[in-house]
Amino acid sequence: MSTLQKSKRWWIWPTLAMVGMFLFINGCALFEDERTTKGKKLYRHYCMHCHGESGRQGEGFNWDSLSNMEFPPPKDLSESSMGDSISDEDIFNAISRDMKDTSDPIVVDDIDYFGVATMPTFKYTLSEMEIWTLVRYVRSLHGGSFTFDVEGKRQQLESDLTAAKDTLDSATQVLEAAESKRDEEIEAAEAAAEAAGDDDFEAEEIDLPEEEIATQAAIKHVQAKKSFDRFAKRPKLTIARPDLAVTEEEHAVLAERGKHLYINKYGCNSCHSLDGQGGLVGPALDRAGFRLNATWIYKWLMYPAGIKKHTRMPNLGFNDQDARDVTAYLKTLRGPKPEPAQIVPE
Ligand code: HEC
Ligand code: HEC
Incomplete structure (x- = not known):
């Protein structure tokens, strides 16, 4: 090989190195993107209505109904101080927990319990891997670093x-x-x-x-x-057809308990409204007692995704008795038909 040929090809190695570098960096970006995209998708589907697209207060369309409640509204998830004040595990536990009766003194005194009925749990709706994906995404909203080793945990x-x-x-x-x-x-x-x-x-x-x-x-x-x-994997359930026959007096007792659970344990009012009060994420339930059949309500509460796969309503981890109580309560909701819009003649 002559010296001339050699000098003509001097550019090959640096070019290859640059192309390699380019592919490597883009590969990493693509990989990073895929995880962020997944977290973003889940966040937009399940969280954005309350927490806002960027995690800022007042941004989500359901915000106003939340801030009218006796529970504290969500903190600003885009606030950079979140980075230090809350750990990956804290965020995970806020999203994945059991719903408890927040008027129960034992729950009120439990300093380890994230006791807000207006933040629904996703423990029974999403896989733990998906919840970690959401934690990573919440971290990205306030520029915090995500350190939990998800792949290590899986292995x-x-x-x-x-x-x-x-x-x-x-x-x-x-x-x-x-x-x-x-x-x-x-x-x-x-x-x-x-x-x-x-x-x-x-x-x-x-x-x-x-x-x-x-x-x-x-x-x-x-x-x-x-x-x-x-x-x-996402938790899957099979719900047997319940026998909901009770006497009228028993029904009244169940309904009373159900009303309490509706607000204080499951925070249904953070997503549904009654008499114009409450959340806007799901339909108003004023006429649920007319519109919906008791067996259907029971099954829906126990496992919403079993009826509608991608519903935004999470499975709140109902036990059989709570589901009977809340079903009885919803059956008492027989509000008047909404007034048809008045047409005012000019
Ligand atoms: C129905 C409204 C609602 C939905 C839907 C909701 N949240 Fe929340 N979230 C709240 C409320 C209310 C709080 C406030 C709790 C508190 O501060 O005591 C909260 C608190 C939190 C917190 C702890 C920070 C804080 O304010 O104390 C995190 C993290 C969080 N939510 C993440 C999520 C994620 C992720 C999703 C979606 C999977 C989600 N939330 C869905 C209402 C909601
Ligand atoms: C995070 C918000 C959220 C929470 C919390 C929530 N729901 Fe829902 N709910 C929805 C959405 C959204 C729908 C609409 C279902 C769909 O089409 O995907 C729905 C649908 C329903 C329906 C069917 C309504 C109809 O007219 O078809 C009932 C009944 C219901 N929810 C009851 C409840 C009860 C009771 C609770 C509390 C135990 C509750 N929901 C908690 C979001 C929520």
């Missing part, structure tokens, strides 16, 4: 599951070996008894210690599978 749960499966498999093998050994011993004892002319012989029932070990391993495996699924 940990996955390897716990694999380990639990291996333990179960070997415990099952050991149990099977012990069982066949026991069966052989029983057969031998029976044969010996028969040979000795003992017709009444009955082998003794023996509890194998291996059985208990295998049962424990099976329980651990189920738990590990649950934890992994909880992390990776």
Whole structure:
């Protein structure tokens, strides 16, 4: 190769290096983008009506109804001081928790409880991975850094599951070996008894210690599978058709409790209005008692996504009794038909 040719090609290596650099940086940006896009999508679907597009107070269309309530309105999620005052875990726990009766003194005194009924939980609606994606997005709103190792957590749960499966498999093998050994011993004892002319012989029932070990391993495996699924998948439920028949007096008691739960535990009023008061995220419920069938309401409360897959109404983690109570309450809502708009002649 002549010196001339060599000098003509001097640019190849720097160019390749630059192209490589370009691809690397863009690759990272694309990857980063995908995660942010997912968080943004979830945020816009489930959070923006109350917290605003950029997390600022007063921005969401449901803000005014929230600030009229006795609970504090949301803090400004775009405020940079949020970065220090709240940890990734705090944000996670604000989004994922159990709804509790906020008028109960035990709940009021529980300093570890994020006790606001007007912030619905998403624990029963989204996967933990999705909730972490939201935490990352909330962090980006106030320019805070997100440090929770989501992928590390996923790998940990996955390897716990694999380990639990291996333990179960070997415990099952050991149990099977012990069982066949026991069966052989029983057969031998029976044969010996028969040979000795003992017709009444009955082998003794023996509890194998291996059985208990295998049962424990099976329980651990189920738990590990649950934890992994909880992390990776949205919770799914099957709701059986309830028998809601009660006497009129019983119905009144349930409805009274339901009314209390509606406001103080589940904060339904943060998204729904009654008599013009309350949130605007879901439809007004003044006439729910006429419009909706009790069984339908019960099933809707227990698992909204089972009826409408992408509904904005989260599953609030109802138990059977609470769902009966709130259903009874909604059945009492039989407000008058809204006045038709008046047409004023000119
Ligand atoms: C129906 C209205 C509503 C919706 C929907 C809602 N929030 Fe909230 N959120 C609130 C209220 C009210 C508070 C205030 C609680 C407080 O400060 O005590 C709050 C508090 C928070 C906080 C803690 C900061 C604070 O104000 O104390 C975070 C973080 C948060 N919400 C994130 C989310 C995310 C993420 C979503 C969507 C998955 C969401 N919220 C959906 C009403 C809502
Ligand atoms: C985060 C906001 C939010 C909260 C909290 C919420 N809902 Fe809803 N709800 C909705 C939305 C949005 C719809 C509309 C459903 C759809 O079309 O996706 C809805 C629909 C409904 C419906 C059906 C209404 C109709 O006319 O078809 C009922 C009933 C209902 N909600 C009751 C409740 C009750 C009771 C609570 C409290 C336990 C509650 N909701 C809490 C947002 C919410």
